[in-house]
Structure formats: C-alpha cells, structure tokens
Amino acid sequence: MASNTIEKNTTNNSGPSRPLRIVQVAPDYYPIPPLNYGGIERVVYTLTEELVKLGHDVYLYAPKGSQCSAKIINYEHTIPNPQSIADFVQNTLPDNVDIIHDHTHASIVGLKKLPVPTICTIHACRNNPVDYPVYLSKRTLEVAGKNHGFFVYNGINLNEYEFSDIKDDYLLFLGVLDWHKGIKESIDVAEKTNHKLIIAGPIFNYEYYNKEIAPRIKNNPKLQYIGEVGGQQKQDLFKKAKCFLFPTCCEEPFGLVMIEAMACGTPVLAFHNGAVPEVMKGFPDLVCSSVDEMVLKLNMNQFPKSKLLREYVEKNFSSTVMAEEYLKLYNKIITEEVNYNYGDKLQEIGNFMEAIKYYEQFLSFPDLSKMHKIKICNKISDLYFNLKDLDKERKFIFKSFEYGPPRAEFCCKLGYQFLQNNELDKAIFWFELATKLEKPKEILYESCWTWLPFIQLCVCYYRTGDVKKSYENNELALKLNPNNEMIISNKKFLEGILKK
Known part of the structure; x- marks a missing residue:
C-alpha cells in the first residue's frame, strides 16, 4: 500500500489567536446530530463540538430537537425553507460575531452578504456564487469551484466509531438508494461474488427503487434491505462488515461513509470518481474502475490490516484535523475581511486618506x-x-x-x-x-x-x-x-x- 499521508489544504495562519465567536448555520432538514441519515448534519455537529472543546464561543443555528455543546438557536419554521434560514439568521445574529460558517445547500446566508465575514462550506459538487466558498476536496474545488475558494476535508470523532478487526462474511452498502451512489453496482458485485449484501439508507427516488432495485432484492435472499440506520446499529454494521462498497457513479464531493467505515477497521472498495482518489490516497489499491475490478479484489481478499485503516483516518480525517484547518481559514478570512470592510467604510464617509493609509499597511x-x-x-x-x-x-x-x-x-x-x-x-x-x-x-x-x-x-x-x-x-x-x-x-x- 502507498503512504498513509495525504495532501493538506494550506491556509494563512495569520490572524487572531484569541477565542473566536463563531456562528455555525446548519440546514433545516434534520436535527443536529442526525438520528440516522444526514452526512452534512453529522459534520456540522462534529465540527461544532470540536470548536467548543478548543475554547471558542460557538452558536449553532439548527432545527428544533438539536443537541450539542454550543449555544443553540432553533429555527422557528418547521418546514424546510432556505430563505427562512437566511432571514432568521440576519434578524437574530448575536452581537460581536467574528465569523459565520454557512453549511446550507445553496449557501443562502453567504448570499446575504452580511457585514460579518461568512464562509460557506459547499457539501456537494456545485458552485454557489459567494465570497468564500469552501469545498470538501481539492478535486471539487477544481471541478465545481474553478479553483476559486478553498477546500477542507471532512473529519469525524473517532471516539464515536467502534473498532473491530473481527469481520463477518457480508458486504455493506450504506447511503441513498439511488443510481448516483452506486446501489445497482453494489448489487452486481454481491451477486457476482455470491456474497450477502446488507443495504441501508433512505429512498428518495421511489420510481428508480421500485423499477431497478426492489425486484432484485425480492429475487435474491442474500440481498437484505434494512432501511435507514443510526446509533449502535450503524456501528455494528460498519465494524463487522467484510468490506464496505462505495461504487459512486457521480462527481463525489467527499464520501464521508468511506472514512466512517475505515475508522471501524473495515476496508472500502470504491469507484474512481470525484474525490475518491484523494480520500483513499493512502490505499490506492482499493480504488476501482469497474464492477469487475471490485469482484476481482473481493475474490483476492487481500485487504489492509484493520488497524492501519483506522490509523489512516485518525491521522488525516479526525475532527481535530478538520477543526484546525477551519480555524486557519477563519483567521485568514477575518484578517482579509476586516481589511476591505473597514477600508470601504472609511471611503464611504469620505475619509480617503485614512482609507489609503489603512489599505497600504x-x-x-x-x-x-x-x-x-x-x-x-x-x-x-x-x-x-x-x-x-x-x-x-x-x-x-x-x-x-x-x-x-x-x-x-x-x-x-x-x-x-x-x-x-x-x-x-x-x-x-x-x-x-x-x-x-x-x-x-x-x-x-x-x-x-x-x-x-x-x-x-x-x-x-x-x-x-x-x-x-x-x-x-x-x-x-x-x-x-x-x-x-x-x-x-x-x-x-x-x-x-x-x-x-
């Protein structure tokens, strides 16, 4: 296997070293943390907890039912409505906030152009026209962001993931049951290798599911769909699986489930799409180009030791690493935003020479x-x-x-x-x-x-x-x-x- 280190995003370390007052803005679909499905919500929770642990004053905008160590400001609306998020944040923003971190799908708070510096993590392969977009991988920064913005890898708290080097003889698919996440290809791999496949996750596209997936599950007793999972059930599935399948068929922005599986000591076989080669850089032999290659590698059964998989995640994708990268970015943007905002305000009131002096430094x-x-x-x-x-x-x-x-x-x-x-x-x-x-x-x-x-x-x-x-x-x-x-x-x- 290749080296177990990966490229880190580099950002300016300049800026305030004092504790920051940070506002995290979550989407309004699921509570923080999510009970079952909700990769964005889990990342928001993990980052928020780590920032509080590091001594920062953190506020979290999130749906009712959310729980975390930060000061929670619950949305008043109950039906998902991005514009309601933006208006609510604007009208209730705490005083003396250093930076806002927007995690909404359309970066709706970032688009408001509030007077507080705002970074927007874009959790999909899309381009939102905001000042400080942050993508989840270098690949997505290049493809979606056209190299405008930054990237910070997702991280997880390894204390929340149980490790096991003892495996049962089943394969695992965990994700949305739709074509772009590779559920069909996962079933192909399981059938060609005569393995049991446990399928877990939500169904959003019932037309696709009923036509392409449900008949195959019905006709093959080794295919088991168990719905959405979370908590201990999710832990048990991850840590006991022989292999986690991730044949993503889209421009994958990151793939949180890959590092979750490896944190539990479970090897991952994934398609070479989007950010997968970056996330799996330490184990390039696990990245595949086709179903047949996945079948071959499963039959060979030559996977890295479970301990190495967990160590790789701990070194590159821990919650601490993620929080430290975001803090570097916060400090960098706070410094630059003060520069332009303050200088522009001087110019607006006619203090041209003071503005020049301020900019020139x-x-x-x-x-x-x-x-x-x-x-x-x-x-x-x-x-x-x-x-x-x-x-x-x-x-x-x-x-x-x-x-x-x-x-x-x-x-x-x-x-x-x-x-x-x-x-x-x-x-x-x-x-x-x-x-x-x-x-x-x-x-x-x-x-x-x-x-x-x-x-x-x-x-x-x-x-x-x-x-x-x-x-x-x-x-x-x-x-x-x-x-x-x-x-x-x-x-x-x-x-x-x-x-x-």
Missing part, C-alpha cells in the same frame, strides 16, 4: 496573498483617482505589477490617463494590451476584460483620424456588449462618416 504583510495585494493596489489607485492625484494613482497601478503580470483593469486605468492627456499613442498601447491579456481566474472588473478597452480604442483611433480602425474596434465592443446604447450610437455615427 497590508501591502507589507508577508502572509497576505498576491491576489489580495493586487486588490489593495486597485483600491488605493481608485482612491487617488477620486482625489485627482494621477501620479500616485499611476504609482499604485505600477505597484500592482510587483504581484503579478499586468491586468486589464490596470491597463484600462493607464490608458484612460493617457487618453485624458491626449497622449493617444500611449493610450492605444495600454488599451490594446488589455485586449490581448489572458483572462485570469479572478477578475476585478468584468468590463475591462471584455468590451471597455475596445470602446476606448474606438475613441482613440477616432481622435487620430483613423475612422476605419475606430469603427472596427466599436464593432468588437458591440459584439461583447450588444445592448449598450453608447456603442450603438457610435456605430450609426461612424457608419455615416464612412459612407461619405
């Missing part, structure tokens, strides 16, 4: 990312533009080049300066450069990467007397912004000149 922070330093240069250059100090505006535009290649936003600012001074050759140079740059993953002003430099080139070339080039650039701007009245007006005006 962060450029000397060694741990602050280059992207944030680029954003700060952009903020300061905007402030100097408002103060009509073009030399200092230009100074911070060029300073941004110390942290990365030229960006279209800064090229357009330089081009505009030269255009205002009627230095047309220099203006054309910077606007044309803006049109040739490769678009980065994170942009500040969308217009600078699309239509704006072309419309400015239209103006520049018109002033030089080159009406043809002016028209050509206006047409390029029109393709990118077809409803812009100014561009449409330019088109009519220039066509009138060219027809003469």
Whole structure:
C-alpha cells in the first residue's frame, strides 16, 4: 500500500489567536446530530463540538430537537425553507460575531452578504456564487469551484466509531438508494461474488427503487434491505462488515461513509470518481474502475490490516484535523475581511486618506496573498483617482505589477490617463494590451476584460483620424456588449462618416 499521508489544504495562519465567536448555520432538514441519515448534519455537529472543546464561543443555528455543546438557536419554521434560514439568521445574529460558517445547500446566508465575514462550506459538487466558498476536496474545488475558494476535508470523532478487526462474511452498502451512489453496482458485485449484501439508507427516488432495485432484492435472499440506520446499529454494521462498497457513479464531493467505515477497521472498495482518489490516497489499491475490478479484489481478499485503516483516518480525517484547518481559514478570512470592510467604510464617509493609509499597511504583510495585494493596489489607485492625484494613482497601478503580470483593469486605468492627456499613442498601447491579456481566474472588473478597452480604442483611433480602425474596434465592443446604447450610437455615427 502507498503512504498513509495525504495532501493538506494550506491556509494563512495569520490572524487572531484569541477565542473566536463563531456562528455555525446548519440546514433545516434534520436535527443536529442526525438520528440516522444526514452526512452534512453529522459534520456540522462534529465540527461544532470540536470548536467548543478548543475554547471558542460557538452558536449553532439548527432545527428544533438539536443537541450539542454550543449555544443553540432553533429555527422557528418547521418546514424546510432556505430563505427562512437566511432571514432568521440576519434578524437574530448575536452581537460581536467574528465569523459565520454557512453549511446550507445553496449557501443562502453567504448570499446575504452580511457585514460579518461568512464562509460557506459547499457539501456537494456545485458552485454557489459567494465570497468564500469552501469545498470538501481539492478535486471539487477544481471541478465545481474553478479553483476559486478553498477546500477542507471532512473529519469525524473517532471516539464515536467502534473498532473491530473481527469481520463477518457480508458486504455493506450504506447511503441513498439511488443510481448516483452506486446501489445497482453494489448489487452486481454481491451477486457476482455470491456474497450477502446488507443495504441501508433512505429512498428518495421511489420510481428508480421500485423499477431497478426492489425486484432484485425480492429475487435474491442474500440481498437484505434494512432501511435507514443510526446509533449502535450503524456501528455494528460498519465494524463487522467484510468490506464496505462505495461504487459512486457521480462527481463525489467527499464520501464521508468511506472514512466512517475505515475508522471501524473495515476496508472500502470504491469507484474512481470525484474525490475518491484523494480520500483513499493512502490505499490506492482499493480504488476501482469497474464492477469487475471490485469482484476481482473481493475474490483476492487481500485487504489492509484493520488497524492501519483506522490509523489512516485518525491521522488525516479526525475532527481535530478538520477543526484546525477551519480555524486557519477563519483567521485568514477575518484578517482579509476586516481589511476591505473597514477600508470601504472609511471611503464611504469620505475619509480617503485614512482609507489609503489603512489599505497600504497590508501591502507589507508577508502572509497576505498576491491576489489580495493586487486588490489593495486597485483600491488605493481608485482612491487617488477620486482625489485627482494621477501620479500616485499611476504609482499604485505600477505597484500592482510587483504581484503579478499586468491586468486589464490596470491597463484600462493607464490608458484612460493617457487618453485624458491626449497622449493617444500611449493610450492605444495600454488599451490594446488589455485586449490581448489572458483572462485570469479572478477578475476585478468584468468590463475591462471584455468590451471597455475596445470602446476606448474606438475613441482613440477616432481622435487620430483613423475612422476605419475606430469603427472596427466599436464593432468588437458591440459584439461583447450588444445592448449598450453608447456603442450603438457610435456605430450609426461612424457608419455615416464612412459612407461619405
């Protein structure tokens, strides 16, 4: 087997070392912790308990019936309603909160853009348009997040998982009984190896279940469906299974049941989808590409020792590891959010020089990312533009080049300066450069990467007397912004000149 260490997400350690006041926001489907099904709820519970244990002041928004060591604020609504969560949190948020951690499916609290820094763990392979998305794996960060955001692996409290190296002769499937979790493939594996398969979990898609799964269970006495499980029954199933099957057929964001099984000393055979190779990095031989490969490995019966499986989970996926990674992230975001919020507030009340002084100090922070330093240069250059100090505006535009290649936003600012001074050759140079740059993953002003430099080139070339080039650039701007009245007006005006 391969090494039993895996890659950790790295985040800035800077920020407050004091205890934090943290608000955790759970979905409104199941209580915390869940009695049976509820992977998100179990992670929220585990993280909340660990943060309290580490000395932080934690509040938990959750449905009635929830129990944990944090201060619980129960939702008033009883039927799941994401918008009700967002409104309730906004209206009842405790004072002096350092950070909000939103676990709702659509990141509904994060979308509110509350004045408190808010991170949003996205527990599925989806992209929610929030400031600080956190995914459950590097793979999901890349696929769903397009590398915008962070990732933190799920963790479990190993004290809640009973260990056994003595196994019974059955296979286990535990999860939603639907095609994307691989229930059909699990049955295929069991039938091809003539094993007993215990099937546990909820049914949400009854049409699929009744058509594809129920007839097979009915016709094979070795297939046993026992419904949803939790508590001691779930522990007994995990720790006694010969092997846990996880032939997931979707872009799996993490797969909590894999680490739950391994914590109990039970080997996992899983399909090579989504985050599975990351989670199973310590045991790559257990990752399969097909039902036939699973059958082969079951028949070979050469699994890692149960003790090694549990040690692997303890080292990489414990609740302590998860909480420590989130605390690094909380501190990083608190630091950066204070930067922008406070600076923006100074700007809003007209204290431009104080805002500049506040922003500028962060450029000397060694741990602050280059992207944030680029954003700060952009903020300061905007402030100097408002103060009509073009030399200092230009100074911070060029300073941004110390942290990365030229960006279209800064090229357009330089081009505009030269255009205002009627230095047309220099203006054309910077606007044309803006049109040739490769678009980065994170942009500040969308217009600078699309239509704006072309419309400015239209103006520049018109002033030089080159009406043809002016028209050509206006047409390029029109393709990118077809409803812009100014561009449409330019088109009519220039066509009138060219027809003469």
